[in-house]
Each structure stands twice: as structure tokens, then as C-alpha cells.
Amino acid sequence: xxxxxxxxxxxxxxxxxxxxxxxxxxxxxxxxxxxxxxxxxxxxxxxxxxxxxxxxxxxxxx
Amino acid sequence: xxxxxxxxxxxxxxxxxxxxxxxxxxxxxxxxxxxxxxxxxxxxxxxxxxxxxxxxxxxxxxxxxxxxxxxxxxxxxxxxxxxxxxxxxxxxxxxxxxxxxxxxxxxxxxxxxxxxxxxxxxxxxxxxxxxxxxxxxxxxxxxxxxxxxxxxxxxxxxxxxxxxxxxxxxxxxxxxxxxxxxxxxxxxxxxxxxxxxxxxxxxxxxxxxxxxxxxxxxxxxxxxxxxxxxxxxxxxxxxxxxxxxxxxxxxxxxxxxxxxxxxxxxxxxxxxxxxxxxxxxxxxxxxxxxxxxxxxxxxxxxxxxxxxxxxxxxxxxxxxxxxxxxxxxxxxxxxxxxxxxxxxxxxxxxxxxxxxxxxxxxxxxxxxxxxxxxxxxxxxxxxxxxxxxxxxxxxxxxxxxxxxxxxxxxxxxxxxxxxxxxxxxxxxxxxxxxxxxxxxxxxxxxxxxxxxxxxxxxx
Numbered sequence: 001x002x003x004x005x006x007x008x009x010x011x012x013x014x015x016x017x018x019x020x021x022x023x024x025x026x027x028x029x030x031x032x033x034x035x036x037x038x039x040x041x042x043x044x045x046x047x048x049x050x051x052x053x054x055x056x057x058x059x060x061x062x
Numbered sequence: 063x064x065x066x067x068x069x070x071x072x073x074x075x076x077x078x079x080x081x082x083x084x085x086x087x088x089x090x091x092x093x094x095x096x097x098x099x100x101x102x103x104x105x106x107x108x109x110x111x112x113x114x115x116x117x118x119x120x121x122x123x124x125x126x127x128x129x130x131x132x133x134x135x136x137x138x139x140x141x142x143x144x145x146x147x148x149x150x151x152x153x154x155x156x157x158x159x160x161x162x163x164x165x166x167x168x169x170x171x172x173x174x175x176x177x178x179x180x181x182x183x184x185x186x187x188x189x190x191x192x193x194x195x196x197x198x199x200x201x202x203x204x205x206x207x208x209x210x211x212x213x214x215x216x217x218x219x220x221x222x223x224x225x226x227x228x229x230x231x232x233x234x235x236x237x238x239x240x241x242x243x244x245x246x247x248x249x250x251x252x253x254x255x256x257x258x259x260x261x262x263x264x265x266x267x268x269x270x271x272x273x274x275x276x277x278x279x280x281x282x283x284x285x286x287x288x289x290x291x292x293x294x295x296x297x298x299x300x301x302x303x304x305x306x307x308x309x310x311x312x313x314x315x316x317x318x319x320x321x322x323x324x325x326x327x328x329x330x331x332x333x334x335x336x337x338x339x340x341x342x343x344x345x346x347x348x349x350x351x352x353x354x355x356x357x358x359x360x361x362x363x364x365x366x367x368x369x370x371x372x373x374x375x376x377x378x379x380x381x382x383x384x385x386x387x388x389x390x391x392x393x394x395x396x397x398x399x400x401x402x403x404x405x406x407x408x409x410x411x412x413x414x415x416x417x418x419x420x421x422x423x424x425x426x427x428x429x430x431x432x433x434x435x436x437x438x439x440x441x442x443x444x445x446x447x448x449x450x451x452x453x454x455x456x457x458x459x460x461x462x463x464x465x466x467x468x469x470x471x472x473x474x475x476x477x478x479x480x481x482x483x484x485x486x487x488x489x490x491x492x493x494x495x496x497x498x499x500x501x502x503x504x505x506x507x508x509x510x511x512x513x514x515x516x517x518x519x520x521x
Contacts, residue, residue, distance in 0.1 A: 007389045011078065015452050018079050022146075022448065030082055030144050033304040041134050048127035055123045056276055 077381075077388050079448065080147035080299055087300040091229050092310025095297055098232035099374035100290070100319040101239050101367045103184035103344070104177060107416060108286050109326025110342030113334075114266040115275040118259055121327050124276060125320050128283040132505070133316035136291045136431045137308060139438055143295035144307035146448060150295040150434065151385035154470075155451050157437050157515070161465025164386030166430070166474065170292050171379040173423045175399060177289065178214070178375050179406035183413045185368040186210040188345040188360055195345075195354040210407035213365075217372020218400040221380070222393065225300060228374050235366050240318070242359050246348065247325050250332040253351040262331045265340050277499050281486065284504040285424035286323070290315045291431045296378040376400070421488030424504035429477040429511025433470055436512040441519050469518035477511040 021027055054060050087095070112121050139150055146152075151167050158166060186209035190200045220227055251259065267275060294311055301307030329347045334340060341347050344364060349357040380395040406412055412419050438444060450459035462468075484495050486503030501509055 011388060012454065015078055016454060018081060019448050019452065019454070021081060022079070028082060029146075030085065030301070030307075031303040031305065032145070033141055033308055037305060037308070041138075044134050045131050048130040051123050051127045052131075052280075055120055055127075056273060058272070060123065061117065061119055 077149065077152060077385050079152075079452075082147075082302075085147070085300055085302045087225075087229065087297065087306075087310075088302060089306035089310045091233075092297055092301050092306055093314055094236040095225075095228055095232040095374060096294075096311055096314035097318045098228075098236040098239070098367075098370045099378070100314050100371075101236070101243070101322050102181045102371040103188065103364050103368055104180055105319060105322035106326030106329065106344050107180070107184065107342050108282065109323040109328070110330035110340075111282060111416070112279045112323070113264075113327040113330040114340070115264050115270075115279045117263045118261070118328075118331060120272075120276060121279070121331075122324055124279050125283055125324050125327065126317075128280050129287045129320040129323075130316050132284055132287040132508075133290075133312055135435060136287070136508075137294060137312040137315070139434050140295055140298045140308045140311050141304050142438060142444065142446070143298045144301045144304045146446070147299050148448070148451070149299055149381060149385055150292060151382055152451050153438070153446055154430070154434065155453070156442070156446060156460045157433055157467060157470040158474075159460070159462040159465045159467040159471070160386075160453065162462075162467060162471045164465075166426070166471075167292075167382045167386040170423075170426060170430075171382050172402075173426065174289070174293060174375070174379050174382075175403050176406060176412040176419055176423070178217070178372050178403045179210075179409075180413045180416065180419075181368040181371050182210040182213040182403065182407040183410060184343075185213040185364055186407075188343055188364040191343060191345040191349075192357055192360060195349050195357050206410075207408040211404045213368055214372055214400055214404045214407060216369045218376060218396060220370065220373025221376035221396045221399075223373075225297070225377065228377060231370060231373065235370050239367055243322055243325055246344070246359060247328055249348070249352050249356060250325075250328050254332040254335045258335050259328070259331055262335060265330065265334050273499065274493070277502060278491075281421060281488075281498075281502040281504060283320075283323075284502045285420040285488075286319075287315070288424040288427045288431060288504055288508070289420060290319075291427050293375070293378040293382065296381045372403075376403075418488045421486075421504060425478050425481055425488070425507050426474065428481075428504050428507030429474040429514075432477075432508040432510070432512025433473055433515040436516050440516060470515060473511050473514040473518060476514055477507045480510055481507045 112125060116124055142153060143149060151163050154163050186206045189209050190202060190205055193200050220231055264275060294315065298307035298311050301310065326342065329344060330340060330342060332351055333347045336351055345357050345360040348360055376396050376399050380392060380399055383395055384390055384392065447457065447459055449457040453461065481503050485506045486493055486498045488503065497506060
């Protein structure tokens with residue numbers, strides 16, 4: 001078997017092993033982003049868009 | 063070959079998914095490594111570029127608010143990178159197809175390496191100026207390519223060490239960089255009275271209206287924000303939690319990098335107030351405003367920053383190429399990148415056409431950002447089949463005819479073409495339609511790419 005095929009086989013087997021672990025109901029994924037952080041993201045976007053609009057309308061000079 | 067060692071390497075320098083208990087990067091590690099990557103002389107070049115078109119207050123609002131909006135959006139895919147321990151380009155196999163990923167990831171990485179050639183060229187220019195301040199006159203035609211290549215080689219050494227080396231280099235370097243950045247802004251604000259700086263209008267406004275100048279500057283900042291996008295998920299896949307991965311990435315690209323862009327703009331304005339000349343090189347500015355001794359700070363600002371950026375940039379972009387070619391050797395890719403970036407640095411063409419370059423790169427990355435966010439939130443609703451994404455035997459959901467998902471690839475091509483023809487041409491600077499004032503050209507490509515992709519999946 002060529003080196004490339006050996007590498008492909010190793011990668012495939014290892015990937016299958018890891019995906020099998022991840023599909024186990026006992027596997028704990030990393031902690032999800034809390035709801036308050038999602039609210040912070042929306043506020044950041046909204047606040048920045050407001051500042052940009054105010055600037056473009058000339059409310060902040062020039 | 064030591065199989066265990068090879069597998070371990072492939073989790074951090076390859077495409078194998080990283081399990082939860084293998085994650086090593088905390089919020090601080092993600093923040094410092096990403097900030098170390100983001101802070102480079104291109105920030106000052108970008109800031110000085112914006113200072114040509116806008117007054118002090120408008121410049122700060124444009125830089126920070128444009129970056130915050132787009133970074134918060136384009137970092138949303140970080141959440142799946144952390145959740146599954148995979149890079150963006152693994153997810154994109156579902157959106158673009160395996161061949162689509164191979165073609166676009168390689169194209170984008172080849173374009174991204176242009177950034178590092180700019181950083182290396184600016185490194186060389188600054189070091190030549192610094193030497194000149196202390197009486198050592200260096201021939202630019204010889205020393206610019208030599209010093210630029212040295213920057214690339216030193217960065218390659220860091221990249222060959224992988225994410226562990228990057229983590230430790232960043233921990234040492236980035237805190238110093240942040241401190242020096244604050245010091246430099248403070249020096250500029252004391253060298254020139256703040257009341258005078260705040261009154262500064264655009265340095266080179268030309269005949270354009272304020273609105274045109276504001277949105278043209280926003281185009282540059284959107285393109286700057288987009289430049290991180292396709293590289294932004296390589297480090298977060300090493301993060302321990304979604305919160306640490308997301309905010310470590312978003313704060314670095316959305317606040318730290320814009321801070322240094324703003325510093326570049328402030329420095330350019332301070333130089334103009336003090337000397338009446340426009341300048342973007344921090345070494346020259348610091349020497350003029352604060353004396354040659356202060357210019358030594360540019361050793362940190364420019365030298366260490368750009369070398370660190372070379373290292374991290376080489377790592378992330380070689381990882382991106384590997385997602386299209388999983389069996390390629392990471393070491394060979396990094397060494398090949400070293401040669402490619404060195405040649406670009408010696409040529410110097412990317413630096414000369416900086417504005418057009420960043421927009422053109424953004425026009426390819428923009429649609430991918432839009433499609434990824436739409437696919438993640440609306441089409442796949444935050445879940446993907448990893449066996450299909452990894453093309454395991456018997457899992458063919460993401461195998462498309464010819465390896466291309468034309469819903470995705472077509473959306474990229476169409477968005478690029480529509481933006482060039484009907485919104486804004488970054489080569490000529492021509493505005494083709496009023497929609498430019500609402501979205502910018504680069505922003506249009508992201509919105510259009512996301513919309514076209516959504517429509518293609520719904521129809």
C-alpha cells in the first residue's frame with residue numbers, strides 16, 4: 001500500500017473512532033453559548049448600526 | 063511512522079475532529095493568539111488609509127462600528143467549530159462540495175498569503191527607517207527584500223511549532239503589544255493637543271461628498287473585517303467552551319484589531335497636525351512626534367507583531383488548504399507557503415495595490431460568510447452530519463456530482479459578478495449603484511451570497 005493510502009486509512013479510521021465517541025449519548029459537547037451572550041451579540045450589532053446611521057445622517061458632525 | 067504521534071499531530075495540524083477533553087485553549091489563549099495574529103502593521107496602513115477620507119470622530123465610529131457589526135456576525139460559525147471541534151471548511155463540504163472546498167480554500171489561502179507579504183514588506187520598511195534614525199543607512203533595493211524575507215522565515219519557524227508554540231509566543235508577545243499600542247496612542251495624544259486632533263478633518267478628501275467618503279471608508283473596513291473570516295475558526299476548534307471560543311475570537315477581531323487600526327489613523331492625523339505631511343509608517347511617525355528613542359517602540363509594534371502574524375497566519379492558512387487536501391503534509395505546506403510569501407514580498411505588488419487587494423479578497427470571502435451563516439442558522443439549524451462531512455464510506459449526503467454543490471459555488475460566483483458589475487469596482491473605485499451606500503460592495507457580496515444560497519435551497 002502506498003504511503004498516501006496508508007495515511008488515508010489512518011485518518012479515516014481515527015475519524016471514525018472519534019465520530020463514534022461523539023455520537024455516544026454519554027459524550028458531553030463543550031458548553032453552549034449562554035442566552036445572555038446571544039443578547040449581547042444582538043445589542044452590539046444594533047448599537048453599532050445606530051451609531052453608523054447617526055454618523056451618516058450628519059447627527060455626529062460633518 | 064509513529065502512528066499515535068501522527069494522529070496527535072493531525073488533530074491540531076490536520077482535519078481530524080478534536081474531542082472535548084483534548085481542548086487546550088482557554089479564553090485567554092484564544093484571545094491572545096488571535097490578537098497576536100490580528101495585530102500587524104496592516105492595521106496602521108488601514109487606519110492611515112481611512113484617515114485620508116474622514117475627520118477624527120467619524121473615523122473612529124467608522125472603524126469600530128463597521129468592524130463590530132460584521133465581526134459579531136461572521137464569528138457565529140465559531141460556535142459550530144467549538145461544538146464539533148472542526149474547522150469551517152469541513153462544514154463547507156456540505157455547502158460547496160468537496161471539490162468546491164478544495165478550489166475555494168486554496169484560492170482564498172493564496173489570496174490570504176498576500177496579507178503576509180504586505181506585513182513582511184511593511185516590517186522591512188520600518189526596520190530600514192529605524193536603522194536610518196540611528197545613522198545606519200541601508201540600501202532599500204537590497205535590504206527591503208532581505209528583511210522582508212527574514213520576517214517570513216522567522217514566522218515560518220513559529221508555524222512549524224504548531225499551536226502550542228503559537229500559544230506560548232502569543233502569551234509573551236501580545237500583552238506587550240497591547241501595552242505598547244496604548245502607550246503609542248497616549249504619546250500621539252500628548253505630542254499633539256487633543257483639542258486639535260478632534261478638530262482634524264479628512265487629510266485628503268478630494269471632491270467627494272461626506273457620504274461617499276464615509277461609505278468608501280466603510281468598504282475598506284468591511285473588507286478588513288472579512289479578511290479574517292475564512293481563517294477565524296482554526297483556533298476556536300481548540301477552545302474549551304463556546305463562550306471562550308466566540309468572545310476570544312470576536313473581541314480580538316472586533317475590538318483589538320480596530321483599536322490598532324484607529325491607532326494608525328490617530329498617528330497619521332497627529333503627524334499631519336505636527337508636520338503637515340501624510341504618513342502611515344509608525345516608525346517615521348513616532349520619530350517625528352516623540353524623537354528617535356520612541357521609534358524603538360516600533361520594534362515591538364512592527365517587528366514582533368509582524369513575525370507573530372506570519373507564524374499564526376501560516377498555520378491557519380495551511381490548515382485551510384489541508385481541509386481540501388487532507389493527506390498533504392503540514393510541514394511541506396508551511397515550507398511551500400514560506401517560499402510563496404517570500405516571492406510575493408520581494409515582488410512588492412500587493413503592497414502597492416493595497417486597497418484593491420483587500421476588496422477583491424473580500425468579494426470572494428463575503429459570499430462564503432453569508433452562505434455559512436445562512437446554512438448554519440437557517441438551512442441546517444445548527445446541526446450537521448459529521449460522517450457525511452468527512453465522506454466516510456456509506457455516507458454520501460454531501461457527495462455532489464463532480465464534487466461541486468452548485469447551489470453554493472454558483473452563489474459565490476454570482477454574488478462576486480453582481481457586486482463588480484452593479485455595486486462597486488474595487489480596481490477602479492467606481493460606484494455603480496446606490497445600493498453601495500446601504501451595504502458597501504463587500505457587504506453586498508455577503509448579503510447577496512446568503513440570500514441566493516437560501517433561495518437556491520428553498521426553490
